[in-house]
Amino acid sequence: MMGRSMDPDTLLRLLEINKRLAGETDLPRLLEVIMDSVIELTGAQRGFLILVEDGKVRFQTARNFGRTQVEQPELQVSQTVVRTVIQSGRPLLTDNAAQDPRFEEAASVTALRLTSILSVPLRxxxxxxxxxYVDNAARRAVFGEKEKETLQVFADQAAITIRALWRQRQVEEMNRALEANLERKSQELERVSRALDQTPYRHDYSEIVGRGRHMKEVLLLLDKVIDTDVPVLVQGESGTGKELIARAIHYNGPRRSGAFVPVNCGAIPASLLESEFFGHMKGSFTGAVENKKGLFQQAEGGTIFLDEIGEMDLEMQKKLLRVLQEKEVRPVGGKAAVRVNARLICATNKNLRREMEAKRFRDDLYYRVSVIPVEVPPLRDRTEDIPDLIAHFARRAAKEMSMPEKRIAPEAVELLRRWSWPGNIRELENEIRKAMALSDAEITADDLSLEIQGDRAAREPVIGAAVPGSPAPDGTLKETVERAERAAIERALEESGGNQTKAARRLGISRVWLRKKMERHGLLPASGEAP
Ligand SMILES: Nc1ncnc2c1ncn2[C@@H]1O[C@H](COP(=O)(O)OP(=O)(O)OP(=O)(O)O)[C@@H](O)[C@H]1O
Ligand SMILES: [Mg+2]
Incomplete structure (x- = not known):
């Protein structure tokens, strides 16, 4: 069908235009080129390119003969013509639309005073x-069969190019979406794996600060015992975090919806222990005005935490042992036994084995409560956790006291790391809280307790000697300075293990100068040689 009546000149132009279309890789630009070519081929006054996307008719581009854009193109054409072409898939040509019986009903044809119109499908x-769609409002019968055929041939080529770029755009969009998705996923994965890295644990220990080697061991052990029901004995010095660990066991375990009932065995008077533990019936003794549930019953389905179990007297130990063996309690003054179902966690700051060996703790009870012993190391043995703990308590104190967070001077951190912490973490917590309250914008060494600072004064004898208000040193100024100098040199040598180069650097003098001074103070080794 193609080109039967087409003259060679038109064919050449079509080929030329085709080459231009084929070179376009960008869809919007391709549409512009098509539009220009349409005007060029048909000599129309105006041209419009319409695409159907997602079932909707969209005017993509529209040109006047002078290659300027037509504003609001959808209002400038006969919608009836566009719809007819798109629905039928066939070209439409009219010499004078206003008189064409096919468009009698079309308001736009009259309103816009449309005359010559040619429209072909893109398929x-x-x-x-x-x-x-091309038209000429001024003249009639501008387009004939020849233009119709030329435009259709051109449209068939253009459609193929449009569809190719359309598909390419779809693929690109899909790729972009996939890439974005992939990027999101891999970020997510990275976040999760980073989180996993930080907590290699099965349970949540976010309340327990400190991830040094010692605490890691403790937490890995907790991971293993939490889901079991075996009794745990937490041992450690006062203030090491024993109760925190007991709570972590309960709140991470299968009994977390039950109660956690802490009992300080050392604080209950012996006479009340039994009624406290097992409950009592109304009227069973003076003051028992009503029935009372014991601690074991309160912990039903949950955990009973026997703190300071080493303080329990032997008589009570016997009764506790019976409860653990028979899994039931008999309230004071009651006849019937009540079954108990509570996990047992005990804690002590004594060495329970030694207590047992000294016959102050029953051995049968010892073996019952210490199935899994968890040792919490003292803070002085895990100084690696101190910086994290300082930051944690400082942040918490700032929040409690509604004050801004404060910087902590490195020297202060160093002093805190060196302190022996007899009161362990509780002592550190209090120290930080106090320093936060008393310090200015930054916590410095001066804000710390004197005993912690005291360490610092001892390490700085020279400065210490010169502090105003300290006892006047004996002798003349020269003697005092000489003594101080000798002390400083001795200290520097000691701290650098006898290495003179390091000692000189410490003192801020040259090595030659240091050796001169050492000679004067009689500090040179017999051989006189540097190590
Ligand atoms: N690893 C830790 N991270 C954060 N806070 C901790 C940690 N360990 C202990 N603490 C805090 O220190 C304080 C003392 O802890 P806890 O009461 O658990 O110690 P304890 O061993 O039971 O002491 P005591 O022997 O005196 O009863 C608590 O305020 C607790 O929250
Ligand atoms: Mg405690």
Whole structure:
């Protein structure tokens, strides 16, 4: 069908235009080129390119003969013509639309005073992509069969190019979406694996600060015992975090919806222990005005935490042992036994084995409560956790006291690391809270307790000697300075293990100068040689 009546000149132009289309890789630009070519081919006054996307008719571009854009193109054409072409998939040509009986009903044809109109479908095989539309309002019968055929041939080529770029755009968009998705996923994965890295544990220990080697061992052990029901004995000095660990066991375990009932065995008077533990019936003794549930019953389905179990007297130990063996309690003054179902966690700051060996703790009870012993190391043995703990308590204190967070001077951190912490973490917590309250914008060494600072004064004898208000040193100024100098040199040598180069650097003098001074103070080794 193509080109039967087409003259060689038109064919050449079509080929030329085709080459231009084929070179376009960008869809919006391709549409512009098509539009220009349409005007050029048909000599129309105006041209419109319409595409059907997602079932909607869209005017993509529109040109006047002078290659300027047509504003609001959808209001400038006969919608009836566009719809007819798109629905039928066939070209439409009219010499004078205003008189064409096919458009009698079309308001726009009259309103816009449309005359010559040519519109052809943009299609690839059976698929319809849209339409091309050209018109000339001033003259009648501008387009004939020849223009119709030329435009259709051109439109068929254009449609193939449009569809190719359309598909390419779809693929690109899909790729972009996939890439974005992939990026999101891999970020997510990275976040999760980073989180996993930081907590290699099965349970949540976010309340327990400190991830040094010692605490890691403790937490890995907790991971293993939490889901079991075996009794745990937490041992450690006062203030090491024994109760915190007991709570972590309860709140991470299968009994977390039950109660956690802490009992300080050392604080209950012996006479009340039994009624406290097992409950009592109304009237069973003076003051028992009503029935009372014991601690074991309160912990039903949960955990009973026997703190300071080493303080329990032997008589009570016997009764506790019976409860653990028979899994039931008999309230004071009651006849019936009540079954108990509570996990047992005990804690002590004594060495329970030694207590047992000294016959102050029953051995049968010892073996019952210490199935899994958890040793919490003292803070002085895990100084690696101190910086994290300082930051944690400082942040918490700032929040409690509604004050801004404060910087902590490195020297202060160093002093805190060196302190022996007899009161362990509780002592550190109090120290930080106090320093936060008393310090200015920054916590410095001066804000720390004197005993912690005291360490610092001892390490600085020279400065210490010169502090105003300290006892006046004996002798003349020269003697005092000499003594101080000798002390400083001795100290520097000691701290650098006898290495003179390091000692000189410490003192801020040259090595030659240091050796001169050492000679004067009689500090040179017999051989006189540097190590
Ligand atoms: N690893 C830790 N991270 C954060 N806070 C901790 C840690 N260990 C202990 N603490 C805090 O220190 C304080 C003392 O802890 P806890 O009461 O658990 O110690 P304890 O061993 O039971 O002491 P005591 O022997 O005196 O009863 C608590 O305020 C607790 O929250
Ligand atoms: Mg405690």
């Amino acid at each position: 690839v095989q059976e698929r319809l992509l849209g339409a091309l």
